[in-house]
Amino acid sequence: MLITVSGPAGSGKSTLAAGLADALGHEHVSGGDIFRALADERGCSLVEFNELAEEDDQIDRDLDRRLRETARESTDLVLESRLAGWMAAEYADLRVWLDAPLDVRADRIADREDKPLDEVLEETRARAASEAQRYREYYGIDIEDRSIYDLTVNTARWDADACLSLVLSAAESYDDDSDEGKYPVEGVRYEF
Template identity: 65%
Template sequence: MLLTVSGPPGSGKSTNAAALADRFDLDHVSGGDIFRELADERGYSPVEFNELAEENEQIDRDLDRRLRDIAVDGEDILLESRLAGWLAADHADIKIWLDAPREIRAERIADREDKPVEVARQETSRRENSESLRYKEYYNIDIADLTIYDITCNTARWGPESMQQVLATAVEAYDPAADEGKAPVEDVVYDF
């Protein structure tokens, strides 16, 4: 099984991805973890590294190519990243998009990173704008287009345990036979 979990910063994708991977005994591959490792190795904060990626497209392309290769070649994987649904569009069994209002996401990030909410809100806004521009420029992907996802959820509507139960129920009910003859994602021009 190949599942993808995508969403903006603070949406709960890491929490829910880890729980799903554990529940279904899947290897959990996090694009965010890989990105933060790359930033740390080079002495940058994730926000600074994101801005550097605006000037050096090879950063995104290397990360995205690595994740795409994992999606294409892997089995029993949960791939978590902002672009995971797109990277595995033709290979994933279920593609999930998680989101929450920006204010709630900023509060979550502020709590997680021990910073003021306003700082988290500003950094998150800058990061989202930066990534959106790069995805469009590099791959012609409109990250706001959620039509490729099988499941989209507002994680602010349920607590973590309830959200995980909703997602687990959907995965357990998945019928692979329903995908037979399914058309691949079209009108995407990207070169990972």
């Protein structure tokens, strides 16, 4: 089974994906970890690396190509990234979108990165706008389109364990043979 976990920064993607992979005995691949590693290799902050990615589209395209190839070649996988649901497309059995209000997400990021909240709010807004523009430009993806997701969870409403329980229940009750509703991912230009 291939499960994707997507959502904006601070929504709880990494926490849920790791817990889900552990509970199911699946591999966990994180696009965020790959992106952060690439930024570190270049000595850039995430904001600087996002700005660089605005001018060098190959950064995003390389990451997204790897995500798509991983989805195509893997089974028993939890694939986590902002675009995991879109990149995994027809290979995904269950696509999950996590979200929370901006102030909640920014507070989580500020705690995690030990940064001032006002700075994180500004960075998070700038990062989201930058990413949305690039996704639209590169692939024709509207990141606000939730129609491809099977399950959407507001992680501000439940703690991490409850969110895991919700998604785990959906994953464990999934039956590919009786699935009549896989939502196709259409209109994406996979031009890497």
